[in-house]
Amino acid sequence: MNRKYLDIKANPAICNTEDIPVLPYHEFNDVVSGILAEESNHCLAYFAVPTGENLQFYIAIADDTNNSIILTSFTAERKSAVFPSLAAKFFQLHGFEREIHENYGIQFEGHPWLKPVRFPFNRYNQDSVIENYPFYSIESEELHEVGVGPVHAGVIEPGHFRFICNGEKVRHLEIQLGYQHRGIEHLMLTKNSPLQRCILAENIAGDTAVGHALAHAQLIEILSEPVANETLHIERCIALEMERIAVHIGDTAALCGDVAYQLGQVVCEALRTTVINTTQLWCGNRFGKSLIRPGGSNFPLTEEVANNILKMLEDTGRRYVEMTDRILTLPSVLARFEDIGTVSREQALKLGLVGMAARSSGLLRDIRISHPFQFYRNFEVHPVYHSSGDVLARALQRKKEVEESIRIIQSLITRWKESKTTVSRPVYHDRLRPSSLAVSLTEGWRGEICHVAMTNAQGEIQQYKIKDASFHNWMALALAVRNQEISDFPLCNKSYNLSYCGHDL
Amino acid sequence: MLKEIKILKSHGVQYVKDLRTQKVAERFRGRPIISNDITDEEKKQAAALCPVGAIDPTKGSIDLGRCVFCNECAFALPDKIHFTNDYRIATNRREDLIIQPRGDLPLRLKESEIVPQIRTFFKGSLKLRQVSAGGDNSCEMELNAAGNVNFDMGRYGIEFVASPRHADGIVITGPVSKNMVTALRITYDAVPDPKIIILVGTDAISGGLFADSPAIDRSFIENHRIDLYVPGNPAHPLTFINGLMDLLGI
Missing domain, CATH: 1.10.645.10 (Cytochrome-c3 Hydrogenase, chain B)
Structure with a gap:
């Protein structure tokens, strides 16, 4: 039996929590990297669960070739944990690592964009507020910024869009969400x-x-x-x-x-x-x-x-x-x-x-x-x-x-x-x-x-x-x-x- | 051009001629009728089933400001509770949304409590700014539908505008998420006086299932006078338009 991860060929999938392998982070990193290197695999969910002083991390990956769901995990101490970022290699994970960072203060070293995701009410850093999102900006006399939202012209939901433009041309758009957070x-x-x-x-x-x-x-x-x-x-x-x-x-x-x-x-x-x-x-x-x-x-x-x-x-x-x-x-x-x-x-x-x-x-x-x-x-x-x-x-x-x-x-x-x-x-x-x-x-x-x-x-x-x-x-x-x-x-x-x-x- | 004419012919006439009397599907859940012989035991049973605490266990009343129209009470007590397809359920007094076990009584606005300015200023033209504050996008889509080719509330001069500066009032959807509190206040402040506030959907009226969420802040709604309550999950376009017609005296 494979001891690095669990592979379940069913949707919905179920297992005993204790059957999911718990790896040291470096091994978790290697295993996940190996799986995500395949084009037909992508991350479904990656999240942390608090258990006393520790956090238990789970990842679920869809394997489209085998029609299965892959599960594996690692444990870490809650306080000031720092890990090398997986999103640095696999950008598809950027949102998940940002979410874990925002909820529990975990640092992911090398993450390209470790910014707030949605400003949840129970976020780790309560000083981080939606009015103060750290937008990317470029210093240049030729560029200007356009901010749109959170309230938009049409009858739609709120979100903020920050454009960096050169004349009429958009060079960069950053989308800031979280206004709709209801817990x-x-x-x-x-x-x-x-x-x-x-x-x-x-x-x-x-x-x-x-x-x-x-x-x-x-x-x-x-x-x-x-x-x-x-x-x-x-x-x-x-x-x-x-x-x-x-x-x-x-x-x-x-x-x-x-x-x-x-x-x-x-x-x-x-x-x-x-x-x-x-x-x-x-x-x-x-x-x-x-x-x-x-x-x-x-x-x-x-x-x-x-x-x-x-x-x-x-x-x-x-x-x-x-x-x-x-x-x-x-x-x-x-x-x-x-x-x-x-x-x-x-x-x-x-x-x-x-x-x-x-x-x-x-x-x-x-x-x-x-x-x-x-x-x-x-x-x-x-x-x-x-x-x-x-x-x-x-x-x-x-x-x-x-x-x-x-x-x-x-x-x-x-x-x-x-x-x-x-x-x-x-x-x-x-x-x-x-x-x-x-x-x-x-x-x-x-x-x-x-x-x-x-x-x-x-x-x-x-x-x-x-x-x-x-x-x-x-x-x-x-x-x-x-x-x-x-x-x-x-x-x-x-x-x-x-x-x-x-x-x- | 010929292709366009052919398409227009297939399109036919889509607009709802009479927004007051338009029939909707039998199963649509609008105003409930609670039988006056509902027993104390049944009141408690219905209250215990209700996922949002909209049913009073002693009076047996249903608060449409909290109801999510899941029909669970009516499934359990089909002889005592029945949701009719009467979509005219908007009111201008919060307490009127509480339907008592008194049989089949229509729900209308309390004329004497409508601010007189509303009819003087807005009867022929009402421009509204919509603010979604934690809305789930179903109420927002129904508000858009109120202006579409079917419901066409524009025929009464009612429409949504892009800027609060051009608006006569705001229409709030959603339970008001904490993260939207500032934006909601700024938008409201930007609307020139006199102005009205309309709450659309159960989430906006009472917070609905989110009422006790720590991510919600209801203070804006608690501190302002509300001119129209439009219940629903989501509110039907006909509920919204009929409520506005009643408010404006159309």
Whole structure:
């Protein structure tokens, strides 16, 4: 047996905490470096757990070739620990080391950018405040700085963007987040009712209510009582694909709005409405809140709703294709999309991008394919990706993903009609498997969502970690606008549409 | 050009003609009806189930300012609690959001408590600045939808503007994260007088599930007069627009 790390070929994955090898840091560093040197491996979560005077560090890595989740750990004394930075070699870890530094004061020597992440209420250094973020700056008479936010022109969430420009050209963008911090990971431990945790999960990012609620539900099920109901699995996948379709269509509208193509904007806005109104028909909420619960469902799919979904998809799909065919052949739109905000595959790999941001830069990362969950285990998702990495690639990515998701739902509903097992009411488990660590992954519309829970000897949740795809992908936006006109920033921003609250937690 | 005309033809007519009477899905959870024969035992049962403490264990009332519309109480007591699809649940008094077990009574604004200036100044044109302070982006998206081609609140001269200097008031979403306290205050101060404050969504009205989070600071909301409460998780565009129409006397 391998004693350096644990390799679990399942999603969600679970193990006894004591089965995870505890290595000395230098060995941990070597092992992780060896694993991350492979292109098909990337970090899912890397965090510290306080245990008395010590901190226990865990890393979870996705192996896309073996479809497995790799786990390993090390221990350190809490006081003034200093380690050579892994992010210095593997930049994809930069956010995780920054988070550990911010929460516990651990120093990572050689880290390129050891700055605050989100100014959590329980941060190690309470003197570090959001009004005083240490922005990078360049002394030059030819450069000027532009600060935008936290309150933006549109009706969107808060964040601060600091541009260093040479004339109209952006030389550097630094994105400062944390304004949305609500203490969700802390509340996951203090709220002791399982229902409260479900509702917290669907409020992590309201535009990804289904994606996060599903990651949470899978986690609770693997820690209590896995559910093998095929019908339920199918219904959850349908809900997740509906969410993906709705957001991609909405973002197509936003992209058109930013290049002043009003017809595209208005038509796509109306099309998004038809999708979310169908979700509302199903569960009473346009965002799918209250639809996903552990153990069962509040709103089992009915024949009537299923037929409504099919009818809506046929009509909306046809109109969306008609519209996007026009959008993506219109010279005035293409002139603004093409070769704007390019992120190369090499950069995507280095940053550890996930989801549609990775796929539109030619990096095929999709949890539905690499770590299939729910009914994706029995169902083939066709990979969709583009290699150019610009705004056009991300617009095309959304169009193609909508088309693929429509195909998926249509096939899933056919399977659903054949598989008539009864879906029971949700089960809210109080008792979870003790002394365990569980990892749950889903592919939300932005990309990979990872929830990790650890239980103590009494079966209570002792640590809960949440990672939205945005945690990896914000840096892509910062790189995308380099050497672009500052006026292209809104367009680049919409092409990713990253989550503030999902990042700030 | 012909392609555009074809697209417009497929697009058809999408706008909601009458925002007052538009029907929404049967399962949409708006104003609850609590039966007046709900027993003491059932009140306690419902209160114990509620994840946000919105149900009073002795009165059996539901506080829509705290409710997250999860429907858990109605699943347990289907004969006693029912969430109707009546989306007209915005009010201008916090206490009116507490629905008592008295059957089917519509929820309306308290006319006498509307600041008269609001109707004199803003009836034909209300410009609003939105501040998300820990909102989860669902309320923000619904506010955007209120101005889209379907709901089109612009028909009443109501719209969101880019600068607080151009605004007549602010619309707050989210429980107010500590990290947004300063930005919220600066934005509010930048709005010229007279100005209004609207809270949208359960998180903004009471803090919702985040009310006791150490990362939240509710002092701004506690220290200001609120002109309109728009409940929901998230608030439906029709709830928001109907609330504004009532406030402005449209």
